[in-house]
Amino acid sequence: MSALQLCWLRNDLRLSDNHALWHAREQGPVVVVCLLCPTTWQEHADAPIKMDFWLRNLASLSHDLQALNIPLRVLEVPDWQDAPEALLQLADEIGSNGLHFNDEYGIHEQQRDDAVAATFERAGRSCQRYTDQLLFEPGSLLTQAGSMFKVYSQFRRLAYRELHRSCPPCLPRIAAQDQAPCASDPVPTELADFRASDSQRALWPAGEAAAAERLSLFCEQIMADYDAQRDRPDVDGTSRLSAYLTGGVLSVRQCLHAALTCNQGEFDSGQAGAVSWINELLWREFYKHILVCYPRVSRHRAFRPEMDAVPWRNDPAGLQAWQHGKTGFPILDAAMRQLLATGWMHNRLRMLSAMFLTKNLLIDWREGERWFMQHLIDGDLAANNGGWQWSASTGTDAAPYFRIFNPLTQSERFDPQGDFIRQWLPELAGLTGKQIHQPIKADLFNAIDYPAAIVDLKQTRQRALETFKSLGDSA
Known part of the structure; x- marks a missing residue:
């Protein structure tokens, strides 16, 4: 029988095209875990509406996991520094020898994830990490001198060249498992200090299905005119997918492939709207690479x-x-x-x-x-x-x-x-x-x-x- 795998999800609340979840499920039965950490969210100035949206997406994911007979464990920790011990205790409790998670890129997130990996290694357990938020691992697109680009147009040129050479595919939706290895935890409907109004919630429906619906609407009705309309606040001329990307309810690869489908497989030529939107996806990529390669911007310092x-x-x-x-x-x-x-x-x-x-x-x-x-x-x-x-x-x-x-x-x-x-x-x-x-x-x-x-x-x-x-x- 395959060993039980533990998959830690954060800003990647989806079943489809999720590297950590897919690889964990390929290696055996899986238990998904999410950590609630209101203190750190407040320290990082995360908006109440953002965390309320995250919680609603977690509830939607829990429902989807139930249909696949995959348990969701929800743990609350006082601070991110408590994550390593909380995850190791859960691994002990359910009898899991392996942890999987997708990398995050803020300096505190990297420190937390490194501490988790070190804790599992000391305990003799495996810890597998994946590049999922991005098309390219930070530090993999460099100048000829071996440094990170400081100019976006140069970064984009190399990114296009690499995408033409090898475009990252979307992984399939994970498969159901025969028997749940443990019971699921309930997902809180709301947390103190992180509440959104009913009207705000109505504007941002949660879940993978809602994200896919908005992506389809954008591709079918808006993308063709995106280049001409995206600067107009008086029209619905943008994707409005950023909240789903930030929460990982939608992957950047899903967005890229949707644009390529609309543009007959072209990255940098063809339909102006599709090309312009791919350009925006690469701006998102560029800034995350900057965050990793120049960590002073995470410390409230000017890049220059x-x-x-x-x-x-x-x-x-x-x-x-x-x-x-x-x-x-x-x-x-x-x-x-x-x-x-x-x-x-x-x-x-x-x-x-x-x-x-x-x-x-x-x-x-x-x-x-x-x-x-x-x-x-x-x-x-x-x-x-x-x-x-x-x-x-x-x-x-x-x-x-x-x-x-x-x-x-x-x-x-x-x-x-x-x-x-x-x-x-x-x-x-x-x-x-x-x-x-x-x-x-x-x-x-x-x-x-x-x-x-x-x-x-x-x-x-x-x-x-x-x-x-x-x-x-x-x-």
Whole structure:
């Protein structure tokens, strides 16, 4: 009889194309385990809506595992440092000699996983780890000098070459087993401090079936126009799959193969929408490789060390206005209200909001990075950090410091009729045309319950240019 295998799932809550789960099941009967660690989630600023979504996906996975006669054990630990002992005790309890899990890439996650592997090795048990979150193992795509790329376009070029050479396949759904080796644990319906509203839950249905349904909708109805529509917050022009990717309810390989199917097998030519979306998947890949190869970005440091010298302003009133959608710039305030209400913000507006905070307000990017993580259902350390440092001109392949998005011109360009603004700022619903982009200037004689702009864009742009220029031309 094959030995019992223990599979530890984290942000990989699916039965299909799951390397750790598939390999564990191939080696024998399997028991799945998940750890609850609210203290660490709070320390990492994980959003309540994100962890509520994770818990709902865990409940969906439990149901799917039951149908395959695979037990799910759910353990709560005080801190991640308690994971090694908790997992080893469970292995002793069920009589398992082997642990399987997919690698995660934040610095604390790597330390935790290394400690788990070392604990199992000392106990004489096997521990098998897999690259699952990514198409390529971090550190496998390097420059000719043997270092990690710092420029995305160069990274993408090599990634395309490797994908043409060998495209990673999707593993099949795991098979059922004859007899459950132990009983399953119940999945909590909610945890204190990690609750989402009913309206938020309705926006984000949980489970593999829901993720597959959204992927199919995107491929069939949206992807063809993705390149042209993805910057428009007033239309449903993006995949909205990021929450499912972050929670591992959907794999990056499933997304890639779906795009290739739509594009007759082409990576970098053919349908513009498919090519553009594959490009976004590779940006996600790039930032996770950066996280591993340059761990200082996990320690709240600027990727470019010289940018730690930026003299950020202490402006609590400005930060609070930005956080709560009261800047007086409708596109920014609508974006923030979308985030607070739904746990998600359109990607174009994430960049615009980040540039306003770091350039026009000259507030430290780390304040915004943390705020986003505290509210995003798709909060991902690598992507969130990468995006913020790009916008703040402190990161790898960053926007030049003199590139500062103007929220008024961006609003007129990407929400031309004001439909997005009108959806989230009902107090401006009566304004039409260009009025809605600059409401105070639009109607001086009629009172509008909307704040005046908190800064002068021209003056604050000049202040940012002078501040960054003072650091030297390298900025």
